[in-house]
Amino acid sequence: MAPVRTLSALTEADIAATRSANPDAFGNSRKSLLIYAAWASVFVYLAFAFIYFDFGRIFEPSENAQRLLRAMFRWEDMETWQYANIYRGIAETLAMAFLGTFLASLVALVVGFLAARNIVRFGLFRHTVRRILDVFRGIDQLVWALVFVRAVGLGPLAGVLAIFISDIGTLSKLYSEAIENIDRKQVEGIRSTGAGPVRTIRFGILPQVLPVFLSQSLYFLESNTRSATSLGIVGAGGIGMIIIERFRATLYDQVVFVVINVLILVAIIDWVSKKIRMKFIGEVGE
Amino acid sequence: MAVTTTPLTETGHPQDPVSIYEKHRTDLQRAKLGQNILFLLLFFGMLIFSIVTSQFYPERLAQAASRVFEYFGTIMPNLQWDLLFEGRDEQGRAVEGSLTFWYTDLDKYLSLIWETILMAITATLLGTAGALALCFAGSRNLMKNSWIYFFARRFMEICRGVPEILIALIFVFAFGIGPLAGILAVAIHTAGALGKLFAEVNENVSRRPIDGIRGVGGNWFEQMRYGVLPQVLPNFVSYGLLRFEINVRASSIIGFVGAGGIGQELNRVISFYSDDRVLAVLVLVVITVTLIDLLSERLRLYFIGKEQL
Amino acid sequence: MLELKGVSKHFTSTKAVDDVSVTIDDGQMVGIIGRSGAGKSTLLRMINRLADPTAGEIRFGGQDVATIKGRQLLNWRSECAMIFQQFNLVGRLDVITNVLTGRIYHHGFASSMLKLYSPAERAFAVHALDRLTMAHTAMQRADTLSGGQQQRVAIARALVQEPKILLADEPIASLDPLNAKVVMDALRTINREDKITVVCNLHTLDTARKYCDRVIGMAAGKVVFDGPASDLTLEAARAIYGADLGDFTEEMTSTDLDALGRPPAAAIGTAVDGQQLAS
Numbered sequence: 042m043a044p045v046r047t048l049s050a051l052t053e054a055d056i057a058a059t060r061s062a063n064p065d066a067f068g069n070s071r072k073s074l075l076i077y078a079a080w081a082s083v084f085v086y087l088a089f090a091f092i093y094f095d096f097g098r099i100f101e102p103s104e105n106a107q108r109l110l111r112a113m114f115r116w117e118d119m120e121t122w123q124y125a126n127i128y129r130g131i132a133e134t135l136a137m138a139f140l141g142t143f144l145a146s147l148v149a150l151v152v153g154f155l156a157a158r159n160i161v162r163f164g165l166f167r168h169t170v171r172r173i174l175d176v177f178r179g180i181d182q183l184v185w186a187l188v189f190v191r192a193v194g195l196g197p198l199a200g201v202l203a204i205f206i207s208d209i210g211t212l213s214k215l216y217s218e219a220i221e222n223i224d225r226k227q228v229e230g231i232r233s234t235g236a237g238p239v240r241t242i243r244f245g246i247l248p249q250v251l252p253v254f255l256s257q258s259l260y261f262l263e264s265n266t267r268s269a270t271s272l273g274i275v276g277a278g279g280i281g282m283i284i285i286e287r288f289r290a291t292l293y294d295q296v297v298f299v300v301i302n303v304l305i306l307v308a309i310i311d312w313v314s315k316k317i318r319m320k321f322i323g324e325v326g327e
Numbered sequence: 328m329a330v331t332t333t334p335l336t337e338t339g340h341p342q343d344p345v346s347i348y349e350k351h352r353t354d355l356q357r358a359k360l361g362q363n364i365l366f367l368l369l370f371f372g373m374l375i376f377s378i379v380t381s382q383f384y385p386e387r388l389a390q391a392a393s394r395v396f397e398y399f400g401t402i403m404p405n406l407q408w409d410l411l412f413e414g415r416d417e418q419g420r421a422v423e424g425s426l427t428f429w430y431t432d433l434d435k436y437l438s439l440i441w442e443t444i445l446m447a448i449t450a451t452l453l454g455t456a457g458a459l460a461l462c463f464a465g466s467r468n469l470m471k472n473s474w475i476y477f478f479a480r481r482f483m484e485i486c487r488g489v490p491e492i493l494i495a496l497i498f499v500f501a502f503g504i505g506p507l508a509g510i511l512a513v514a515i516h517t518a519g520a521l522g523k524l525f526a527e528v529n530e531n532v533s534r535r536p537i538d539g540i541r542g543v544g545g546n547w548f549e550q551m552r553y554g555v556l557p558q559v560l561p562n563f564v565s566y567g568l569l570r571f572e573i574n575v576r577a578s579s580i581i582g583f584v585g586a587g588g589i590g591q592e593l594n595r596v597i598s599f600y601s602d603d604r605v606l607a608v609l610v611l612v613v614i615t616v617t618l619i620d621l622l623s624e625r626l627r628l629y630f631i632g633k634e635q636l
Numbered sequence: 637m638l639e640l641k642g643v644s645k646h647f648t649s650t651k652a653v654d655d656v657s658v659t660i661d662d663g664q665m666v667g668i669i670g671r672s673g674a675g676k677s678t679l680l681r682m683i684n685r686l687a688d689p690t691a692g693e694i695r696f697g698g699q700d701v702a703t704i705k706g707r708q709l710l711n712w713r714s715e716c717a718m719i720f721q722q723f724n725l726v727g728r729l730d731v732i733t734n735v736l737t738g739r740i741y742h743h744g745f746a747s748s749m750l751k752l753y754s755p756a757e758r759a760f761a762v763h764a765l766d767r768l769t770m771a772h773t774a775m776q777r778a779d780t781l782s783g784g785q786q787q788r789v790a791i792a793r794a795l796v797q798e799p800k801i802l803l804a805d806e807p808i809a810s811l812d813p814l815n816a817k818v819v820m821d822a823l824r825t826i827n828r829e830d831k832i833t834v835v836c837n838l839h840t841l842d843t844a845r846k847y848c849d850r851v852i853g854m855a856a857g858k859v860v861f862d863g864p865a866s867d868l869t870l871e872a873a874r875a876i877y878g879a880d881l882g883d884f885t886e887e888m889t890s891t892d893l894d895a896l897g898r899p900p901a902a903a904i905g906t907a908v909d910g911q912q913l914a915s
Contacts, residue, residue, distance in 0.1 A: 043763075044766075045760065046830050051759055056759040062762075063772070066762055067758050072854075083452065086417045087452060090510075092450040094445075095446070095507055096507065096508050098507055099502060103503070105501055133381065135377075136377035139373055139374070143374065143377075148828055177612040180613055181580050183492070183583065184609065188605075189395065191597060191601070196381075196382070197381035214383060252508075270494045271490040272495060274584070285496075299668060300489055303488075304488045304489070452899060535720070535724045536725065536726040537738075539723075539725060539793075540737060542684060543740055544712075544740060544741035544797075545710070548749070549740050551687060552728055554726065560728075587784075594657030
């Protein structure tokens with residue numbers, strides 16, 4: 042058969058013949074059918090969801106929505122905005138995040154060892170500790186905040202407690218994993234010099250895990266600064282409460298201003314944390 | 328062994344190795360001392376400031392602790408071993424002390440949990456679509472135009488940076504109470520977070536297939552679709568599944584501001600009742616999130632070896 | 637006819653390509669030779685604008701392709717096919733889809749995004765693969781193929797573009813001798829039978845001599861040799877490669893299987909008359 046050099050040289054008969062000889066190459070393979078089915082089901086689901094969740098409402102914006110949109114871009118009476126409260130709120134948010142992360146790290150330092158396979162051999166105890174930590178982690182920080190607001194009242198104390206408890210769960214687990222992943226040889230080396238258990242931990246384990254601990258805690262400090270804003274929205278102190286207050290007072294332009302400040306704050310924290318990492322951990326992270 | 332200072336030579340150099348080491352060590356320590364003191368001062372300053380600002384004083388703490396325990400006492404269900412599995416009696420009333428009594432509103436809770444999961448699926452799908460639309464423009468190696476790159480990145484940062492619950496609050500205000508607001512809020516946050524992750528994956532692709540598509544006359548979109556997408560898709564799917572896990576969690580609490588799902592119910596029982604209903608809903612939420620986490624991990628491991636789309 | 641007039645590519649401190657002027661008639665098979673860094677690759681990539689020239693004209697079919705933009709540029713690239721040293725296929729896609737990407741220019745946004753190729757195009761792609769005896773791998777993932785196979789798929793992709801000119805940037809540099817022969821034979825067949833101009837960058841003299849009608853030698857960005865393959869003497873080769881080694885023979889760069897039959901070349905570092913040269 043003479044080679045086909047151009048597209049136009051192909052006849053219908055030829056196309057049909059090639060097709061029957063190589064059906065898969067024409068997109069009829071089982072694999073491509075499955076792929077089409079998968080995409081189709083995604084679109085069918087989305088169509089269902091659009092109806093079920095009444096997405097049509099997006100196109101009928103209420104009075105409120107229009108007012109909101111207008112106010113977001115037109116900032117009025119900026120002198121009356123009570124900046125002192127805003128920056129006090131930001132300071133409070135920072136304080137909450139810092140204290141909560143710090144205290145959780147202290148506790149995790151101890152509990153992390155209790156939950157590590159190579160430190161505590163007694164399985165039952167270790168597993169119980171782990172399950173309790175799972176519960177602390179499993180309940181979202183925001184839910185803890187809600188509970189603590191109920192228990193101790195509105196204000197930053199509830200926020201600190203929420204961050205504290207939920208981070209004990211996460212940090213302890215991460216710390217214990219770091220401890221389980223250490224290089225045994227270093228520990229053996231220290232032990233072979235005659236050091237007792239405490240000194241073994243101090244010189245054999247801690248130098249290896251402290252950088253990891255610090256790195257994790259810094260990461261959570263960043264993350265908690267972000268989430269502390271949300272905690273305030275449910276009453277647990279910080280800038281979130283200011284946001285709600287201004288929102289309820291329909292001062293939407295001020296809400297936008299506060300949010301911008303929060304975004305800047307988060308960017309600053311990211312930068313500081315990167316500097317600290319480079320200095321103390323020697324990481325060149327992003 | 329006592330260490331004595333060695334007499335210096337005429338040129339002023341200490342002589343034996345030990346004192347050389349000691350001098351070196353003190354020099355290093357002194358150099359770092361300034362920095363370390365500064366850092367310690369900052370740290371303690373921050374600590375004191377935090378304690379004062381949040382009024383984290385011992386008396387308040389003690390008070391708080393006792394009130395916390397008190398609260399947990401009130402939300403504990405009154406379960407009795409012998410009555411645990413008792414069903415309803417002839418009049419259809421549940422027996423106090425049984426699980427059935429504790430979970431009287433189980434059908435309502437389950438339908439809300441189902442709604443929450445649907446919210447998470449929808450939000451993840453929409454958010455991923457948004458992330459796909461933004462991530463190529465937000466990749467330094469793929470987008471030559473600095474302005475487009477800059478705005479794509481900033482837009483994704485805003486979507487990530489504004490707290491989900493705040494976005495949800497705004498949408499509840501604009502479109503009314505219900506899951507729609509929640510889905511939109513989670514979707515927007517997902518587009519930002521996932522978009523950034525996707526862009527980072529994009530920045531590590533091989534240029535060869537892209538050059539191949541350039542060579543046949545493909546435009547930027549075709550270079551992305553044929554040259555980049557096949558390389559990154561497995562990673563994208565993995566991140567997408569992870570995001571779904573996170574979004575189930577997010578969807579279950581977004582209801583606090585009226586944006587639907589089990590969160591709305593949780594907020595209602597916490598605010599209005601201080602009884603075992605709170606724990607009932609809480610336990611259900613934790614179980615759901617844990618199950619979804621496990622399921623999603625299974626799915627991710629399954630896809631790691633597989634051919635994709 | 638492809639005309640390069642005064643084409644240059646300057647970087648801040650170096651001239652990768654320095655004032656090259658060359659005319660290539662339709663249907664020729666041209667080999668460009670020279671050491672690494674002589675500018676061969678840069679020159680070739682400027683022809684299909686994967687790199688942009690800093691000066692000069694590149695005329696093909698009455699158009700100066702050095703300055704065109706937008707849709708016109710994409711059109712030019714679709715008419716000017718290129719195969720690469722590293723094949724530049726999309727590894728995770730199957731062979732047939734890779735070949736079909738040669739038709740991308742002829743599709744609108746939706747149909748190229750959704751991979752909606754016509755049955756005629758698909759049949760054309762299968763035929764192209766068949767010419768390279770690769771039709772049986774059509775449904776395999778491209779990265780499961782060997783280097784030689786991938787290059788043949790790349791050639792099939794070039795064929796479905798219905799190109800007016802085919803550029804080959806070191807097409808056999810990553811291949812073993814047997815596969816190199818298959819690929820070069822395919823290029824020559826396409827040149828002879830389809831009457832498509834072929835311009836290849838090669839790094840072995842004997843390949844150039846064996847397959848190409850005309851050889852262009854480059855050194856330091858300039859053209860230092862331009863003539864029929866038969867004119868390529870050892871002196872000329874030395875000028876191109878700047879060989880300061882006393883004894884430079886073709887066999888030193890040869891990857892040709894036929895060379896196995898000839899007596900071994902003198903070792904580098906010793907001249908033919910036995911004098912030891914500096915190593």
